[in-house]
Amino acid sequence: VQLVESGGGSVQAGGSLRLSCVANVDSFRDYHMGWFRQRPGEAREGVAVIDVFGDGRTTYADSVKGRFTISRDNTKNTLFLQMNSLKPEDTGVYYCAARRHSSTWAWVEPRTDNFDMWGQGTQVTVS
Numbered sequence: 001v002q003l004v005e006s007g008g009g010s011v012q013a014g015g016s017l018r019l020s021c022v023a024n025v026d027s028f029r030d031y032h033m034g035w036f037r038q039r040p041g042e043a044r045e046g047v048a049v050i051d052v053f054g055d056g057r058t059t060y061a062d063s064v065k066g067r068f069t070i071s072r073d074n075t076k077n078t079l080f081l082q083m084n085s086l087k088p089e090d091t092g093v094y095y096c097a098a099r100r101h102s103s104t105w106a107w108v109e110p111r112t113d114n115f116d117m118w119g120q121g122t123q124v125t126v127s
Contacts, residue, residue, distance in 0.1 A: 008122030021079040021096030028077040039092040046110025093121040
């Protein structure tokens with residue numbers, strides 16, 4: 001599985017960015033998907049996840065609730081993260097992650113150990 005992120009960049013505080021992640025998989029709709037970030041000097045942390053059920057149930061980190069929206073387009077094998085009202089503390093490398101749905105992984109939480117496939121990341125800088 002190959003995950004390729006895009007859409008990162010530099011933006012002023014209060015601005016917006018939309019990240020995209022294209023997944024090279026046969027059955028994208030069978031994968032739980034997530035966005036994680038690694039801020040300078042910190043461990044990688046979960047930002048938002050979306051599961052495989054229906055339109056995709058979503059879970060967000062408290063720090064981004066009301067500002068970020070995760071979504072997926074199963075027809076285009078693409079995951080999105082719309083980021084609004086960006087703050088300097090949102091600065092970091094943002095990673096797309098995937099975990100195939102199974103009986104063991106019926107759902108996921110925004111934790112790094114819940115995902116086993118990762119993109120290379122895209123830099124987001126908010127000043």
